[in-house]
Amino acid sequence: MNVRRGFSLVEVLVSIFIVSVLLLLVQAIIYSAVLTRNSKNQSIALAIARNEIESLRSNGYANLPANGSFADSLLSTLPSATTTLTVSVYNAKTKQVTASVIWKNSSSAASTTVSLSTLLTETGGLP
């Protein structure tokens, strides 16, 4: 009778617990690597947007380009990255500029966007 005994409930529960802890650990490791890579991409995208805003600001109000995209030497370091630039009239002597960088993190199908926005005035800019 005793020889044909199966696993007890406690044994099964304990083994399931151990296996699930191991799986969770594996999942956490993979996820942390993904997070680190995404945050690096995000900081590059932020640097690109910042640089564009800065260069528009230094070129002055009169030289603001039309809506479209902009180029940056760092774009190639982001996976399938594109940029958009929106210049809209805020009031008679002010324009609102929004620079966005859109890229795809390798882990997800959806794309991620970082955008920065600023106001540029006709007078009082950089010399």
Add this chain to the structure above:
Amino acid sequence: MSHLRSYRAFSLIETVIVIALSAVIMMVLGLLIYNFNKTSLYGQALTQSSGSASTIMREIESLTFPAHAVLQTHTFPSATYTSTSTSLVLEIPSVDSSGNVIANTYDYAVFYSVGTNAYRLLTANALSKRVSGTKQLSATLNALTFTYNNADFTKVGSITIDIQTQASAKQDILSDHRREQIRLRNY
């Protein structure tokens, strides 16, 4: 029967199964620890390279925006530094503790690199709220390049900064590249 059973040892097949199972579990655990170690080293190197690139960029920005001029050469208490494609000497109007510019008083800063280390040396005027000293910005520098918009340093109004950092995690080499054009706001 029950008396016999209680003294029964493991049978050969049971022992073999136990050894096989523990070997498999050990292998899985070993692999897990190896991967964990590798991933954490990778993450550390990634943070080092990309983090220090950002640190250098922020620090250069924070002193270049308020700068008044790029100096060709300046004598700091410790040594004389010259602006070149790998080092940048700045003259920055001093500001007092309430944020007002002090007329005709300047702080001097230089950014330079030695090997893979990047440093910022700042000499502030006694009245200035900026704090003098040398600060190490990175230990994973690969290349730091300054490009000026004019060959004559007295006419430089904007600087292009190119930073490349590199850290290695075992056999992987992780690099990071930042490039930004900064215009001197007080030029």
